[in-house]
Each structure stands twice: as C-alpha cells, then as structure tokens.
Amino acid sequence: MNILVCDDDKEIADAIKIYLENEGYTVFKAADGLEAIAQLDQHEIHLIIMDIMMPKMDGIKATVKIREEHQIPLIMLSAKSEDYDKILGLNIGADDYVTKPFNPLELIARVKSQLRRYTALGSMEMKQHVYKTGELILDDEQKLITVDGEPVHLTPVQYKILRLLMMNTGRVYSIEDIYEKVWNEPSFNPENTVAVHIRKIREKIEINPKEPKYLKVVWGVGYKVEKI
Amino acid sequence: MNILVCDDDKEIADAIKIYLENEGYTVFKAADGLEAIAQLDQHEIHLIIMDIMMPKMDGIKATVKIREEHQIPLIMLSAKSEDYDKILGLNIGADDYVTKPFNPLELIARVKSQLRRYTALGSMEMKQHVYKTGELILDDEQKLITVDGEPVHLTPVQYKILRLLMMNTGRVYSIEDIYEKVWNEPSFNPENTVAVHIRKIREKIEINPKEPKYLKVVWGVGYKVEKI
DNA sequence: ATCAAAAGTTAAGAATTCCTTAAGAAATTC
DNA sequence: GAATTTCTTAAGGAATTCTTAACTTTTGAT
Numbered sequence: 001m002n003i004l005v006c007d008d009d010k011e012i013a014d015a016i017k018i019y020l021e022n023e024g025y026t027v028f029k030a031a032d033g034l035e036a037i038a039q040l041d042q043h044e045i046h047l048i049i050m051d052i053m054m055p056k057m058d059g060i061k062a063t064v065k066i067r068e069e070h071q072i073p074l075i076m077l078s079a080k081s082e083d084y085d086k087i088l089g090l091n092i093g094a095d096d097y098v099t100k101p102f103n104p105l106e107l108i109a110r111v112k113s114q115l116r117r118y119t120a121l122g123s124m125e126m127k128q129h130v131y132k133t134g135e136l137i138l139d140d141e142q143k144l145i146t147v148d149g150e151p152v153h154l155t156p157v158q159y160k161i162l163r164l165l166m167m168n169t170g171r172v173y174s175i176e177d178i179y180e181k182v183w184n185e186p187s188f189n190p191e192n193t194v195a196v197h198i199r200k201i202r203e204k205i206e207i208n209p210k211e212p213k214y215l216k217v218v219w220g221v222g223y224k225v226e227k228i
Numbered sequence: 229m230n231i232l233v234c235d236d237d238k239e240i241a242d243a244i245k246i247y248l249e250n251e252g253y254t255v256f257k258a259a260d261g262l263e264a265i266a267q268l269d270q271h272e273i274h275l276i277i278m279d280i281m282m283p284k285m286d287g288i289k290a291t292v293k294i295r296e297e298h299q300i301p302l303i304m305l306s307a308k309s310e311d312y313d314k315i316l317g318l319n320i321g322a323d324d325y326v327t328k329p330f331n332p333l334e335l336i337a338r339v340k341s342q343l344r345r346y347t348a349l350g351s352m353e354m355k356q357h358v359y360k361t362g363e364l365i366l367d368d369e370q371k372l373i374t375v376d377g378e379p380v381h382l383t384p385v386q387y388k389i390l391r392l393l394m395m396n397t398g399r400v401y402s403i404e405d406i407y408e409k410v411w412n413e414p415s416f417n418p419e420n421t422v423a424v425h426i427r428k429i430r431e432k433i434e435i436n437p438k439e440p441k442y443l444k445v446v447w448g449v450g451y452k453v454e455k456i
Numbered sequence: 457a458t459c460a461a462a463a464g465t466t467a468a469g470a471a472t473t474c475c476t477t478a479a480g481a482a483a484t485t486c
Numbered sequence: 487g488a489a490t491t492t493c494t495t496a497a498g499g500a501a502t503t504c505t506t507a508a509c510t511t512t513t514g515a516t
Contacts, residue, residue: 106414112404113414143400143446155502156448192464193504199466210465219512220463383491420475421493427477438476447501448474 001115002026002043006036006062007051007077012100016049019104020111024184033062040070047115049107050094051077060092067093073114077102131166134228136205136214138166147205157182158201161194162225165215170227172218198223229343230254230271234264234290235279235305240328244277247332248339261290268298275343276302277335278322288320295321301342305330318365319377324358359394362456364433364442366394373433380432385410389425390433390453393443398455400446426451 003025007013010031017027028043030036032054039045048066052059063074076094096110129140135148140163145152154162160182165173173181175194180186198217202209214225231253235241238259245255256271258264260282267273276294280287291302304322318325323345324338341356357368363376368391373380382390388410393401403422407415415422426445430437442453 109404109414113408141396141400142398142452143449144398157503159449191505195464196466196504198464217464385492419494420496423475424477424493426475445475 001046002028003111004028004030004036004039004043004045004048006030006033006048006054006059008032008054009051012051015104016107019108023108023112025111033058033065036062037065040066040072045072046118047111048072048074049077049111050074053078063092063094073118075107075110075114131163131169133166133169133225134214136166136225138163145205152204154201154204158197158204161197162201162205162215165223165225169225172222172224174222177222229274230256231339232256232258232264232267232271232273232276234258234261234276234282234287236260236282237279240279243332244335247336251336251339253339261285261287261293264290265293268294268300273300275339276300277305277339278302279305279307281307291320291322301345303335303338303342318358318360318367319363319374323360324356356395359391359397361394361397361442361453364394364453366391375433382429382432385425386429386432389422390429390443393451393453397453400450400452402450405450 001024003020005013005016005020005027006029007016008031013029013031017029020027028039028045030039036048036050050059050063054062059076063076066072066074073095074093076097078097078099095114098107098110131138131140137146139145143159145154145159145162161178164178164181165171176186178194198215199209202212202215205214206212214228215223216226217223229252231248233241233244233248233255234257235244236259241257241259245257248255256267256273258267262285264276264278278287278291282290285293287304291304294300294302301323302321304325305328306325307328323342326335326338345356359366359368365374367373371387373382373387373390389406392406392409393399401409404415406422407413426443427437430440430443433442434440442456443451444454445451
C-alpha cells in the first residue's frame with residue numbers, strides 16, 4: 001500500500017514516514033500541494049495524509065483539486081484544533097482528520113481504518129475468503145482450517161503462513177517471501193524460523209509429516225501448497 | 229420454494245397465501261398443528277409460518293413436535309405481543325416471530341430473510357433481528373438476550389459487542405474491528421477496554437466463564453461467538 | 457561412487473507476547 | 487448524590503514464538 005505524506009515540515013513528514021514504513025506501507029513525500037498533485041500522477045497512491053498549512057498551495061486547495069479527479073482516501077492534518085478547521089476539512093472532501101500534536105498510534109489507526117473501509121467497499125463480500133485444495137480448507141473469515149472435515153487449530157503465525165501459501169496454491173514462495181509477507185518486514189536473518197513453523201504446520205495438517213501431501217518443499221527454492 | 233401456512237383463521241391464512249404466491253412461492257395451508265404435521269409428510273416444505281393460538285394442537289406444541297424431526301425455518305405468528313410469548317416461541321425452536329396485526333410486507337421480508345439464511349442467496353433488504361446460537365438468543369427488536377430461556381441483562385456496550393459477534397456467528401472479529409464497530413472510531417491506544425467487556429459478557433452469558441461455550445477467543449486474532 | 461557442503465528437518469527450552477482477571481477511578485445516568 | 491456503567495491499570499498466567507543445536511537429506515565436486 002502506497003501512502004503520500006504531504007507536509008512542508010520536514011521533521012514531521014519524516015517522522016510520519018518512519019511510523020508508516022514501520023507498519024509496512026510504502027511512503028512518498030510532498031512538501032506542498034503542487035508537489036502532491038505531481039506525485040499522484042507518478043505513483044499509484046492508496047491514501048493521502050495532507051497538512052493544511054503549507055506554502056504555495058495549502059492543504060485545502062490541494063484537497064479540492066485532488067478530489068476533482070481522485071477518490072483516494074485522505075486524512076487531514078491540522079495544527080489548529082478549532083472545530084472550524086475540522087468541519088472545513090471534512091466538507092471539502094477529507095475522509096478523516098487528526099490534529100497536531102498527534103499521537104502516532106492514532107494516526108496509524110486512522111490510516112488503517114480508512115484503508116480497511118476503502119478496500120472493503122471495493123470488494124464488499126466479493127473477496128474470496130475460502131481457499132481449498134484437496135481435503136484442506138481454509139476459511140479466512142472464521143479463521144478456521146479443516147482437514148478431512150476435522151477442524152485444526154493453528155497459531156497466528158502458522159495460520160498466516162498457510163493462508164499465504166493457500167491463496168496461491170501451486171506457487172512456490174521462498175523463505176524470504178514468506179518472512180516478508182507474514183512478518184511485514186524484510187527477512188534480515190531469519191535463521192530457520194520459517195522452517196520451524198512449517199514443521200509445526202505439517203504436524204497439524206498432514207497425516208504423515210515426513211511425506212507431506214499438501215505442504216511441499218521445493219529444494220533450494222522454498223515452499224508451496226500443492227494444488228489438488 | 230414451498231411454504232406451509234398454519235393458522236385456524238381462514239381469512240388470515242388466505243391473505244398470507246395470496247401475498248406469498250404473489251412473490252412466487254408455493255403455499256400449502258393447515259388449520260391446526262395436527263394438519264401441519266400431516267402436511268410436512270406429504271410435501272417438501274422449506275419454511276413454516278405458524279400461528280400460536282389454534283384448536284386441537286396449538287402452535288407451541290406443534291413447533292416442539294416439528295422441531296423433533298425437522299430443521300425447517302419457522303416463523304411464529306402471535307396475536308399477543310407480550311414479551312413472554314416471544315421468548316417462549318424462540319426458545320421452543322422458532323427462528324423468528326411476527327405479531328398480529330402485522331404488515332404483510334414485513335412478513336414477506338422476514339420470510340425472505342429466513343430463506344436466505346438457509347440458502348445463502350440474495351441481498352440484504354430486511355435485516356434479521358433474531359440471532360440464535362445454541363441456547364443463546366439475541367432479539368434485537370426487544371434488545372433482549374436470553375440464555376436457556378432466562379433473560380440476562382447486558383449494559384449497552386456489552387449488548388452492542390455481543391450483537392456484533394452474533395450477527396455473524398463463527399466469524400472472528402479483531403479487537404480493532406470490535407472497537408471500530410461498537411464505538412464508531414478507530415482504536416489506537418493499546419488499551420484493554422474490549423477485553424474487559426468481553427469478560428463481563430462472559431460472566432453473564434456463560435455457565436463457566438473460564439471455559440466459555442459461546443464467546444470464544446481466537447489467540448492473537450480476536451473473538452467470536454461459536455456457531456452452534 | 458564418495459565425500460563435503462548446503463539445505464532442510466526436528467526437538468526442547470527460553471523469551472516474549474497476548475489474554476485474563478480484579479480492583480478502583482472516572483464518567484454517566486437516574 | 488447515589489447507583490450504574492465504563493475505562494484504566496497492573497499483576498499473573500497461558501500460549502505462542504524464537505533460538506539453538508543436533509540430525510538428515512540433497513546436491514555437486516572430485
């Protein structure tokens with residue numbers, strides 16, 4: 001997910017960038033409204049964080065301009081906490097606002113909330129949430145896995161790994177791939193963490209873990225869930 | 229789709245029949261509980277509309293009898309609107325109820341809603357207002373919750389949380405999900421609020437809160453109400 | 457074919473994270 | 487202002503995750 005942070009205060013923009021990147025988002029920056037609009041043409045942006053007070057083109061004007069062409073979720077940052085500003089911001093097309101000084105955790109929560117809402121609308125109930133291969137079924141809504149109809153309990157990490165592999169049965173994921181997707185951070189030195197988890201998953205979903213039917217290894221490459 | 233209308237009042241039964249046939253359903257009639265049971269043997273019935281007050285065998289007795297053998301969705305018609313009757317009907321195995329005098333459109337909406345539950349089709353025109361799982365019943369119209377037929381008092385927040393979970397039994401909601409839906413704002417500080425409410429709810433609806441039958445935790449993910 | 461290196465598997469315990477629970481403060485309702 | 491409800495805090499317990507290290511299989515170089 002790509003987020004555009006638009007603030008002339010370099011310090012604040014950088015701080016936000018770090019917090020968001022820490023959450024796994026890709027962050028682009030813009031120092032004013034004009035830059036922001038330019039960035040939108042260059043990158044696919046999924047959410048905008050926009051400061052109100054900026055030189056050249058302020059946040060209000062920029063928001064209006066952006067809303068003429070895009071429906072990207074937009075969170076407004078305002079130094080003042082007057083209701084006046086908030087109302088103005090929301091009327092103009094912002095989806096939410098946060099007042100400075102703000103709690104980074106709050107900003108992140110609101111970012112997630114907006115992205116959730118936005119992506120939920122696009123795929124309302126349409127998104128697939130049941131993945132099957134052979135007698136192995138994963139229901140992502142119920143967080144439920146069954147093998148031959150028998151429910152199997154997986155821990156959160158185990159679940160995430162299996163879901164990743166099952167969302168694309170047959171596709172091989174390297175250990176680095178898995179680490180990045182599941183932990184949301186580049187695999188710096190994942191000893192054999194992933195392998196251990198794989199073992200635990202096999203223990204639970206395979207009849208005979210030594211001759212796995214579903215969760216196969218591809219030597220020197222990674223792991224996959226067989227497409228059956 | 230075949231619907232059985234069971235009411236000794238011929239006028240009402242005929243009126244219902246016409247409305248339902250107008251919607252494309254095939255309607256069978258029965259004047260009392262005994263007739264209803266006889267009809268069930270002869271035709272494949274997909275939904276039952278059952279009046280409470282009837283000669284020979286009343287609706288309550290008939291419902292109990294029917295539930296011994298069938299899981300057909302059943303909507304109860306009651307002349308009285310007292311809470312007592314509603315609770316009784318639901319505990320006995322009815323899936324929904326409508327009080328006389330009723331709006332035909334409401335009845336049809338509830339019929340569709342029930343059929344949808346069992347066939348998993350269509351769109352949401354009428355939101356369901358009775359949610360059941362095991363012996364736990366939530367009636368959103370009366371804001372009433374019963375466990376084993378015993379009404380339990382929940383505070384507003386507790387009620388909202390339980391309703392959210394019961395509207396989709398089996399589905400897992402993260403703490404953030406719950407916070408957002410119940411408080412209508414994203415959660416950002418690592419609080420414990422939801423967990424405390426969950427505890428309080430368990431205290432009230434569970435026999436043994438330490439081994440909850442209904443309100444389960446899914447480790448590292450969130451909470452759900454078991455689909456029973 | 458044989459051996460060493462590389463890659464994968466497995467087990468066990470320490471470290472960490474997450475959930476539960478109780479008690480009291482703060483806020484709200486009556 | 488008393489009662490009820492909601493929120494915060496913190497300790498304790500339970501479950502999960504990670505690390506370590508020995509072991510097995512595969513690969514490929516000799």
